[in-house]
Amino acid sequence: MTAALEITNLRKSFGQTEIIRGVDLQIMPGERHAVIGPNGAGKSTLFNLITGRFPQTAGVVALHGHDLKGKAPYEINRMGLSRSFQITNIFPKMTVFENVRCSLLWSMGYRYSFWNMVARSRALNEGAEAILEQINLQRRRDIPAGMLSYAEQRALEIGITIAGGADVIMLDEPTAGMSHSETDYIMDLIRDVTEGKTLVMVEHDMGVVFGLADRISVLVYGEIIATGTPTDVRANPRVQEAYLGAALEAEH
Amino acid sequence: MTDTTHNTHSDVLAGSGLTLAKALPWLIASAFLLVMPFVFTSNSAITIMNQMAITIIFALSYNMLLGQGGMLSFGHAVYMGVGGFLCVHIMNWDQFFGTLPLPVLPIFGGLFGMGLALIVGSFSTRRAGTVFAMISLGVGELIAACSVIIVVFFGGEEGISGDRTYGLPFFGIEFLQQIEVYYLTAFWLVLSALGMFLFSRTPVGRMANAVRDNPERAEFLGYSARWVRFYSFVASGFFAGIAGGLFAINYEILTEENLNLATSGSILLVTFLGGVGFFFGPVIGAIVFTLLQTVLSLQTELWALYVGALFVATVMFFPGGLAGVLMMHTPPLVLGKLHLLVKPYIKTLLPAAICILATAGFIEILFHARHAAIGDDQMTLFWMTFSHANPVPWIAFGAVALGGFWLARRNAPELVETWHEANTDTGARP
Structure with a gap:
């Protein structure tokens, strides 16, 4: 079986500084994988390299066995990879419903059509309604997305990310800045909407990480120091030394 | 709240065809x-x-x-x-x-x-x-x-x-x-x-x-x-x-x-x-x-000059433009409270309009005094003919402008207050 996402010796330098220093990672289809690590370890950079936001300095990122080198974000998205952002990244002036509907357009084959009316496509509108129901925002469907509460915007962000039907979903700190109850809600939501899909997430909240992930990678100073099941990672002495012990203590 | 969501929901499902409501503005x-x-x-x-x-x-x-x-x-x-x-x-x-x-x-x-x-x-x-x-x-x-x-x-x-x-x-x-x-x-x-x-x-x-x-x-x-x-x-x-x-x-x-x-x-x-x-x-x-x-x-x-002033005022105070100003009134209309705004609008906007017209009048007299041909001191403004050398029109337009400004200023807080009230859903809807 080909890995959903396979990263080989990935490197990224900004000027003299090497941020990602040779990352190898294999994520199988259907796996829920979390990347954890201290601040500044390069987690978001790793995400940006995978999704084509920045070009890599060296190494290979392959999605279902296809090299992603030199591909623009929209091309990578069309190949079945979708991502959310650490800082909420929605269409603030458009309604919640429009946000979701726009994220369905490409995957439903509309491309750059200027001869179809979006309001006339039943599949499109029902699809958007279904996503809204999944992220529990039907009641807010007609207000501009910029006016949603923070947690709602995060939920919408996840909705937009999964709407296109991509089979590899990457979430960058989906619960950042949330209260406990909001975190629980988002965690359930993520579990629901990524059913049967490959999930890669960066997360700081250890509760979310250990509750959701099948496997965990620990990134420290641009290198993965351990990959394995939550139990293995928790028990790994290097991880404890470098990061997890401190993080777990901070949790309590 | 629930029934409004419901309405819009059925709107969209019904909206796949051409409806009279959509064709009506056209x-x-x-x-x-x-x-x-x-x-x-x-x-x-x-x-x-x-x-x-x-x-x-x-x-x-x-x-x-x-x-x-x-x-x-x-x-x-x-x-x-x-x-x-x-x-x-x-x-x-x-x-x-x-x-x-x-x-x-x-x-x-x-x-x-x-x-x-x-x-x-x-x-x-x-x-x-x-x-x-x-x-x-x-x-x-x-x-x-x-x-x-x-x-x-x-x-x-x-x-x-x-x-x-x-x-x-x-x-x-x-x-x-x-x-x-x-x-x-x-x-x-x-x-x-x-x-x-x-x-x-x-x-x-x-x-x-x-x-x-x-x-x-x-x-x-x-x-x-x-x-x-x-x-x-x-x-x-x-x-x-x-x-x-x-x-x-x-x-x-x-x-x-x-x-x-x-x-x-x-x-x-x-x-x-x-x-x-x-x-x-x-x-x-x-x-x-x-x-x-x-x-x-x-x-x-x-x-x-006036168009320029209007443009600057629009950019500064109403970035949504005239359409934005119109559409600002949708929430009060939906809440059935538009009528509350009529009186404060008259009390504030009428003096404001008078102030603007009087200011424009003042500028016109000034312009005429500076740029008219020598000896031509007669001018007509708002259906009145007078000489720009006469101090009365200067004082009159200036006074009306200041008075209008003062009245508009005085009544503005009431307008703001009513505006907030008209945009608040008190739940007492029929």
């Missing part, structure tokens, strides 16, 4: 266009309405870029201009024009505008923001400069002129009368506005909004922001060209003025004044601006 607008010449019968009024219709199409096409696609263009007059120039050339090409009914002519302007937009858009739409704005400015200047260089197409400084009546008679109509041209223009206005509205409802039109709001996110949804901008740009060039064709039919002459930066700047002003956030915003902007430009300019030499 039917009313069309009927309005049909009736207007019977209300305003004079030739000059019809000329003003033609000018308005052309400006509406042009402003709507401009808003495809600014409002819908987030592209600030400083050179949009170019696309209207070249479309117009081509149409005049077709008018002068006897063998071909003799076989062409005049109402078809704007299509050629549209296609030519679109062709130019296709070329310019291929490199200018890579980025939005400052880069796009600067390229549009450069291209605008370049083509305006070409008008004195490529004399064979642009006719140099005096421009080129033609005669619309040489076309193939259209059901016996030769378009000798202004009124015939009016209906031709009105027909194209409805057709173009509908075309642009429907474009905004297509997948690429929807994505134009998405790219405007957040180009990066749009890329992560599978759309290249650049190509989405490109399609909007090309469509916008087409409709600007249509406006140019209508201009050619109306005035039968095009000059460098039709594609220079001043014209490009004024369409930005018109669009912003009307409001970029709503489809119908530029329509209001074009109507108000044309009225100011034609009617106000007959009354005062200083009309441009």
